[in-house]
Amino acid sequence: MLDILNQHRTIRQYADKHISPELINTLLKAAAQASNTGNMQAYSVVVTTDAGIKRQLAPAHFNQPMITDAPAALTFCADFNRFTKWCEQRNAEPGYNNFQSFMAAAIDALIFAQTFAVAAESQGLGICYLGTTTYNAGEIIDILNLPKLVVPVTTITVGYPEFTPELTDRLPIEAVVHHETYRDYIPEKIDELYTEKESSEFYKNFVTENNKETLAQVFTDIRYSRKNNEFFSEKFLAVLKEQGFLN
Amino acid sequence: MLDILNQHRTIRQYADKHISPELINTLLKAAAQASNTGNMQAYSVVVTTDAGIKRQLAPAHFNQPMITDAPAALTFCADFNRFTKWCEQRNAEPGYNNFQSFMAAAIDALIFAQTFAVAAESQGLGICYLGTTTYNAGEIIDILNLPKLVVPVTTITVGYPEFTPELTDRLPIEAVVHHETYRDYIPEKIDELYTEKESSEFYKNFVTENNKETLAQVFTDIRYSRKNNEFFSEKFLAVLKEQGFLN
Numbered sequence: 001m002l003d004i005l006n007q008h009r010t011i012r013q014y015a016d017k018h019i020s021p022e023l024i025n026t027l028l029k030a031a032a033q034a035s036n037t038g039n040m041q042a043y044s045v046v047v048t049t050d051a052g053i054k055r056q057l058a059p060a061h062f063n064q065p066m067i068t069d070a071p072a073a074l075t076f077c078a079d080f081n082r083f084t085k086w087c088e089q090r091n092a093e094p095g096y097n098n099f100q101s102f103m104a105a106a107i108d109a110l111i112f113a114q115t116f117a118v119a120a121e122s123q124g125l126g127i128c129y130l131g132t133t134t135y136n137a138g139e140i141i142d143i144l145n146l147p148k149l150v151v152p153v154t155t156i157t158v159g160y161p162e163f164t165p166e167l168t169d170r171l172p173i174e175a176v177v178h179h180e181t182y183r184d185y186i187p188e189k190i191d192e193l194y195t196e197k198e199s200s201e202f203y204k205n206f207v208t209e210n211n212k213e214t215l216a217q218v219f220t221d222i223r224y225s226r227k228n229n230e231f232f233s234e235k236f237l238a239v240l241k242e243q244g245f246l247n
Numbered sequence: 248m249l250d251i252l253n254q255h256r257t258i259r260q261y262a263d264k265h266i267s268p269e270l271i272n273t274l275l276k277a278a279a280q281a282s283n284t285g286n287m288q289a290y291s292v293v294v295t296t297d298a299g300i301k302r303q304l305a306p307a308h309f310n311q312p313m314i315t316d317a318p319a320a321l322t323f324c325a326d327f328n329r330f331t332k333w334c335e336q337r338n339a340e341p342g343y344n345n346f347q348s349f350m351a352a353a354i355d356a357l358i359f360a361q362t363f364a365v366a367a368e369s370q371g372l373g374i375c376y377l378g379t380t381t382y383n384a385g386e387i388i389d390i391l392n393l394p395k396l397v398v399p400v401t402t403i404t405v406g407y408p409e410f411t412p413e414l415t416d417r418l419p420i421e422a423v424v425h426h427e428t429y430r431d432y433i434p435e436k437i438d439e440l441y442t443e444k445e446s447s448e449f450y451k452n453f454v455t456e457n458n459k460e461t462l463a464q465v466f467t468d469i470r471y472s473r474k475n476n477e478f479f480s481e482k483f484l485a486v487l488k489e490q491g492f493l494n
Contacts, residue, residue: 045425184328
């Protein structure tokens, strides 16, 4: 089992092979057994396999090819719509149109999503997370007909891998683990933790190809720039308000 | 592997048995191989085993006994502090003090957390998520010395189970799965989806013990009330602002 987790790689190219609806259902059932807030299960997933709807979703994911190439795209949503409707039908007054409820529902949706991912990988499938979901949540809401109190938080494309790519590097584990309390990073420690990554041929080429001086500049100037982050922050906050989670 | 996921139960009572630091490290390494945003690994975990610090954390978790009884409590944090410091040391201008970056980091932290949970369970350990983390994030920040751009999003207590409790019920899987697009719930469907839960002896007793008419009222009036949700919404938004994620 640890082997499966240690062998995780993102799969962006898929074999031309169908996934049976029964298998997806089995994986989702295993995922639904995972922890959630107060057993309210404040999440939903939309399983999209229809080529036409995947094509509609593609621009919201900046036309990353995985969305149309994978046999299935799963949009995981924070969902207090179902629970709220149940309360209203049971003479109870729901109070879930607020930010804390969104956070609880988003946590539930992400635990559900990652358990699905692990379940899928254990059965020989490969997955790719699409971080674009929170950039263009409003567009996804329109395409998938998501009602109020439902907000997409991540998307996973899934299929049989076309091939097995190399494992992706990670920082030394000590970079992300603190013992007892948080010990902030002194400059020498930052240098030490990023040395291996920065000295790899792969990342050196990546910096050169992007015409930058440092690897960090590829992130700040190109991949995750302040301008984009601020633009998509406003956009996502507006979606939370529109969907009723910021009253 | 699916068996492990299907057998998940929350463990709230732990045997008096130590977990070796090496095992925790092995589990965290497997978890760090999971997907994250742009390989920035915008998360950290604080592993607390010291009895004194666990006691300090307890009130922030409303004195749920797991926090002091479990051999280890892991606080998973959205963390753009480390990445920002790296950028600053590499002549790059970071722009991660905004809500979209918080969301990306929170997603990373939760994927990391749940992969740790699955890894732990595969090795015979039991876990419990503490949803109180987003209620009292400010208090946790003070106790664990979390700097700006670090916000705790969930806590997992972990240890060897004292015994194996019953599996917890879940809604029928069709309650949380939508095909192609979202199909909103008509009242008859809500009734159907919640019938099994509402007719169980366990929940009938739960309603009676809480002096309520319906199970939904136990949630809306006692466990997750509007008043509390709104109070903790304001509190968590203030923490995001204080930690620098809402500029």
